[in-house]
Amino acid sequence: MASPVADRQVRISKIAGRYLVFDIDDVVHIRRQHGICSVFTGTMPQNATQNVLLGLPVELYAEEARLLVDKKAAYIADESADHLTQLKTMDETARREYIASLKSQRRNAQLVFADAKARSLAKHADKRKPSPRDQVSKDGPAIGSGLDDKKTSIIDGAGGDTLFDSRPVSKPVPKTVTVEAMPAITPTTSNALIRPNPSSVAALELPSSDLLLAYLNARGYFITPGLRFGGDYSVYPGDPFRFHAHYLANSYGWDEEIPMLDLLTSGRLGTAVKKSYLFGAARNDQKAAGGPNVSADGDKGGDEDVRVFCVEWAAM
């Protein structure tokens, strides 16, 4: 969108208690600028079991949503309420703008389709000659191949006169375009419909912030869910596309008693998958200090109070 990178406000949609991001530009933005990659959760309705390559939306941890809001990089919108109110209060100009934006999206889609079709036709131009339609025209007087092409196009166009009036561009493209209507599209976001409404943030109940997550994020670490490796988080030293995870991490309370067996099994497991087992806690436990105090301190204040420890097998 037009807004500069720095103060881009990412819309996090809260739907049924989940924090989702639907806009691909937002997803790119939080990954590049804020080190949050999260998890793609969208699948195809027709093939819901195809879950190797998932798409939009991205689902954030509640703590990640909180982190982004604390950084003033995002706002959380309660989608079901927001959509209803905004649709009800929509005035005539907004409605017209939305329809215009839909049309422009359809036009774009049309251009893309036409372009793709033209390219594929050009690619298979040599294979096209012996197609059945060409053979029909060959039933007439035998002519050279160049003339032959011209003849077929005239025969194709004979059905409707509007064809050549409207678009005398390249041969194959106009035919598909005018015969089929503009393609129907399903917009991936309702950005054009919804005005950003940051005031809804205050009304929403925010999740408690995880200071360990903020601590790692501030140091440039990326986090993905850690269940595959046996922890709360997998911690990467950079984008997971480029690095293997360094740590599997668990977050504890400052005075939470951890059974030694948990530390040993996690340490052993981490070593088995060539990682270090990281556990950490924030000194000013939110339960003791109270949520609002912690957020008022901001990220920097809480950051100093996080202690982390790494456990590895000693090979003895």
Next chain:
Amino acid sequence: MSRSDHMDALTQVVVNNLANQHDWTGIAVHTQAGLPRPLLYGLPPKRLYVHPDEQIETIKAEKDRPDRIRQLPEQEWVLPLHLSEKWSPARFAQVFDAIHPVPPGRDPVTDEDDDDTAGSGGDRDAPWKLWRGPKRGKRLLLATVQDDSTVAYYWIHDGLVKPRQN
């Protein structure tokens, strides 16, 4: 009273295990104000931990030397624990805050320094050497004792320490 008896017994199990099963030398009990329990330190027969960055420095340094750099053992801290215990992050932080990264016993490198630096002209501040002194992070061996007197050893580092390349 019974608590300190238990702690003494636990410490003794670990001392015996280190000395007799793992051939450690110079094992000593370390008590200090601020420590929730006595720690141990001693010298293992071979070097137990090499930080991945130190490994890189060593390989770099070895390119300019005719011989390999000897990896002499380092003194290590040991924290005796029983498997049934539960420790909070606060207690681990208390232990790490109390200790110095390098245990107080004698270090074989400073003793054999002349021998080790003969080739490279006594470069005390070579990057690969700093890891035994100023750049060494705080680390402990968690010596976890089971009721059958099995002792399992795990490293615990203070702060973010990346895993070793093994």
